[in-house]
Amino acid sequence: MLEARALEVSYGESLALRGVNFTVREGELVTVIGANGAGKSTILRTIMGLVKCRKGEIYFQGENITFTAPHHRARMGISLVPEGRRVFGDLTVVENLRMGAYVKKNRKEIDSAMEEAFHLFPVLRERRRQVGKTLSGGEQQMLAIARSLMSKPRMILMDEVSLGLMPLYVEETFNVIGKLHEQGVTIFLVEQNARKALQAADRGYVLETGEIVMSDTSGNLAADPMIKKAYLGA
Amino acid sequence: MIWQQLANGISVGSVYALISLGLTMVYGILRILHVAHAGIYTLGAYVGLLSFRLVDNFWLSLFAGMVGAAVAGYLVERFLYTPILHLSRIAPLIASIGLFTAMEEAFRIVAGPHTLVYNARVGLGDLAIGSFRLTETQVLILLVSFLILLFLWLFLTRSRMGLAMRACALDLETASSFGVNVSAIIAMNFIIGSLMAGAAGVLIGVYDNQVWPTMGSIPAYKALAIVVLGGLGSIPGTVLASIIVGLSETFFIGVLSIPFPRDAVAFIAMILVLMFRPYGLLGKA
Numbered sequence: 213m214l215e216a217r218a219l220e221v222s223y224g225e226s227l228a229l230r231g232v233n234f235t236v237r238e239g240e241l242v243t244v245i246g247a248n249g250a251g252k253s254t255i256l257r258t259i260m261g262l263v264k265c266r267k268g269e270i271y272f273q274g275e276n277i278t279f280t281a282p283h284h285r286a287r288m289g290i291s292l293v294p295e296g297r298r299v300f301g302d303l304t305v306v307e308n309l310r311m312g313a314y315v316k317k318n319r320k321e322i323d324s325a326m327e328e329a330f331h332l333f334p335v336l337r338e339r340r341r342q343v344g345k346t347l348s349g350g351e352q353q354m355l356a357i358a359r360s361l362m363s364k365p366r367m368i369l370m371d372e373v374s375l376g377l378m379p380l381y382v383e384e385t386f387n388v389i390g391k392l393h394e395q396g397v398t399i400f401l402v403e404q405n406a407r408k409a410l411q412a413a414d415r416g417y418v419l420e421t422g423e424i425v426m427s428d429t430s431g432n433l434a435a436d437p438m439i440k441k442a443y444l445g446a
Numbered sequence: 447m448i449w450q451q452l453a454n455g456i457s458v459g460s461v462y463a464l465i466s467l468g469l470t471m472v473y474g475i476l477r478i479l480h481v482a483h484a485g486i487y488t489l490g491a492y493v494g495l496l497s498f499r500l501v502d503n504f505w506l507s508l509f510a511g512m513v514g515a516a517v518a519g520y521l522v523e524r525f526l527y528t529p530i531l532h533l534s535r536i537a538p539l540i541a542s543i544g545l546f547t548a549m550e551e552a553f554r555i556v557a558g559p560h561t562l563v564y565n566a567r568v569g570l571g572d573l574a575i576g577s578f579r580l581t582e583t584q585v586l587i588l589l590v591s592f593l594i595l596l597f598l599w600l601f602l603t604r605s606r607m608g609l610a611m612r613a614c615a616l617d618l619e620t621a622s623s624f625g626v627n628v629s630a631i632i633a634m635n636f637i638i639g640s641l642m643a644g645a646a647g648v649l650i651g652v653y654d655n656q657v658w659p660t661m662g663s664i665p666a667y668k669a670l671a672i673v674v675l676g677g678l679g680s681i682p683g684t685v686l687a688s689i690i691v692g693l694s695e696t697f698f699i700g701v702l703s704i705p706f707p708r709d710a711v712a713f714i715a716m717i718l719v720l721m722f723r724p725y726g727l728l729g730k731a
């Protein structure tokens with residue numbers, strides 16, 4: 213479904229991705245683990261089209277989207293839960309969710325997606341008239357996840373979605389991710405919480421300073437002594 | 447007497463709002479000071495006057511002035527700002543000041559240096575209730591600006607595109623990742639802002655019964671003061687600040703007869719407010 217070939221991304225002079233290759237097949241849940249600054253967010257932002265790659269190609273459902281604008285990629289069914297939530301601070305919860313469904317025009321579809329979002333995170337229903345910036349950090353994180361689900365994306369890119377959530381909600385979030393996975397949504401997941409990510413994912417990539425150094429099934433990665441030592445704290 | 451001054455102040459203030467809103471909207475989305483916006487305002491007045499002479503109908507000329515301004519605003523965005531946005535922030539500002547000066551010279555060359563009369567019969571008539579009296583042009587200004595502000599408010603709060611515009615002012619990148627065509631929204635900000643500036647140009651042209659090449663000079667810096675006073679980028683703040691400045695001008699000069707240059711009021715208000723609220727009345731850090 214998604215394929216990246218020899219992606220090279222730089223911020224100014226410094227290379228953040230040094231020729232990265234990866235694929236995500238339809239319905240798969242794939243994770244990228246790596247240290248701070250390894251380039252995980254950069255990968256997701258490049259797939260969304262928010263940063264341009266200076267070399268390499270990206271294919272989505274067989275189509276070359278390397279030079280496609282972000283809003284077209286959104287219309288093709290890619291959705292990003294950005295790092296740091298990026299909730300629209302002056303918009304209400306409902307308006308934030310409507311923005312998530314911006315590519316949808318059918319009123320009924322939007323309303324039912326909103327019902328689902330409230331069902332998923334009941335606290336958002338209570339807060340629906342509140343503006344984004346007045347929500348707690350965890351509530352904002354839930355809103356960011358719900359917002360990215362509003363468009364019923366084919367592929368969802370999640371950047372550290374459990375960050376700042378209390379354990380109960382981390383559980384809940386991974387339940388949601390698991391459910392989406394069961395429904396056949398393709399998921400590309402970046403997580404600080406490597407243990408959880410590897411539990412949930414089918415496959416994983418290990419990223420080190422802009423290069424993929426390992427790629428295997430999550431089971432094998434989780435069992436790898438080097439991974440255990442570096443990312444699982446064991 | 448007080449009601450009379452209040453009405454005078456609000457009608458002056460609503461024209462200020464029409465001029466300043468475009469400035470605040472452009473700043474809100476692109477973080478540039480669109481000084482040439484006052485040139486768009488003057489262009490609106492000239493286009494309105496020209497079409498009034500052609501068709502002899504005020505309402506059509508108002509419409510033409512707005513459309514003319516909107517087209518000009520769009521062209522400025524597309525061909526002046528967008529190509530240089532990636533440069534340092536000072537580049538668009540310099541370009542904008544240059545364009546404003548060039549526009550004033552162009553008006554002088556094309557339409558002549560003298561003032562032209564905009565003697566339109568609007569067809570509304572004066573409004574008089576006891577000693578309270580509004581001239582026809584005041585009624586016109588209040589009516590047109592109220593309608594425009596109402597439309598703007600409905601558009602921003604009720605429509606899908608209005609929602610996208612507000613989202614873009616908050617976070618362009620995230621909005622784009624949800625499918626918003628950011629360059630269309632940027633263009634829309636210029637078009638709507640310029641429509642309002644064009645309307646303001648025509649209204650002032652009729653109110654003062656004159657149109658002249660540098661009629662935008664004072665509004666250029668006054669709108670700047672108003673936008674800063676209201677809180678850069680804040681639409682409600684700009685409307686509030688416009689009304690406050692309109693009222694203060696009317697009260698200080700009209701009622702208290704303080705021998706004081708009228709056009710300094712906006713700046714004094716701005717300085718006073720910034721001393722206590724560095725981000726303006728409704729601005730954000």
Ligand SMILES: Nc1ncnc2c1ncn2[C@@H]1O[C@H](COP(=O)(O)OP(=O)(O)OP(=O)(O)O)[C@@H](O)[C@H]1O
Pocket residue numbers: 223224228246247248249250251252253254255295
């Ligand atoms: N806008 C930017 N300008 C300059 N350098 C950047 C920018 N964004 C990221 N970088 C650099 O690119 C590299 C990769 O950053 P990235 O955000 O992708 O890392 P990450 O793996 O997501 O890290 P974290 O786990 O801390 O979120 C880092 O060295 C970072 O300093």
Ligand SMILES: [Mg+2]
Pocket residue numbers: 252253254295371
């Ligand atoms: Mg990151």
